[in-house]
C-alpha cells in the first residue's frame with residue numbers, strides 16, 4: 001500500500017497512582033487517512049491498552065481531544081497522519097497534554113478546571129432584553145450578527161489558551177475573554193456594565209499582548225486576537 005507511513009509517537013505519560021511521569025515511544029504503521037485518535041486506538045489495541053487519551057464527538061465539535069503536537073495545540077480528531085507528516089515534515093511526533101489544566105493521566109487534562117475560566121465570564125445572556133413585542137422573537141439584523149458570528153464557532157477546545165503565554169499567568173485566556181466580548185456585541189445583552197467590569201478586571205483583556213498565537217492555532221479558524229483587539233478598543 002503506497003499511503004502507509006511508519007511514524008514514531010513520543011508521548012507524555014503520567015501515572016497518578018505513582019505520580020511518575022515519563023516519555024514513551026511508540027512506533028506505528030498507519031495509513032495516511034488515519035486520524036491521530038485512530039492511531040491512539042491502534043496503540044491501545046495492538047501495543048499498550050494503558051495509554052490514556054480523550055475524545056468524544058471526533059468531528060471537531062466538542063473540543064475534548066486537544067493535544068500539543070510538535071509544539072502546536074491541535075485537535076487529534078482532525079489531524080490525519082499524512083497531513084501531520086506533510087505539515088511538520090517529519091515522521092516523528094512529540095505529543096503532550098494541553099497546558100491549560102492539571103493532567104489527570106497521560107494526554108488527558110482536567111477540562112472541568114479549564115472550564116472554571118469560562119464560567120467566570122458567565123457564558124450566557126445575563127439579562128436578556130425582551131423582544132420588541134410580547135410573544136415575538138428578538139431579531140438581530142444580519143449586519144449586526146456578521147460582526148461576531150465568527151466567534152460563535154468556538155468549541156472551547158482550549159488550543160488557543162494553551163498557545164497563549166499570558167494564559168498561563170493571570171489571564172482568563174483568549175476563549176473566555178472572547179466569549180465575554182461576543183456578549184458585549186450581542187444587542188440582546190443588557191448587563192453591559194457587569195460585562196465591562198469582567199472585561200477590564202485584573203485578569204481581563206489587557207493581559208493580552210496581541211501576539212496572535214491564539215488565532216494561529218484555532219482549529220475553527222477564528223481570528224481571536226481581532227475580537228480581543230475590539231475589546232481593548234471598546235468597539236462593541
Ligand code: SF4
Nearest residue numbers: 154155157158160218
Ligand atoms: S477560540 Fe478556537 S482555539 Fe480557542 S477554544 Fe475556541 S475553538 Fe478552540
Ligand code: SF4
Nearest residue numbers: 164208209211212214
Ligand atoms: S493575542 Fe492575546 S490572547 Fe492571543 S495568544 Fe497573544 S496574548 Fe494570548
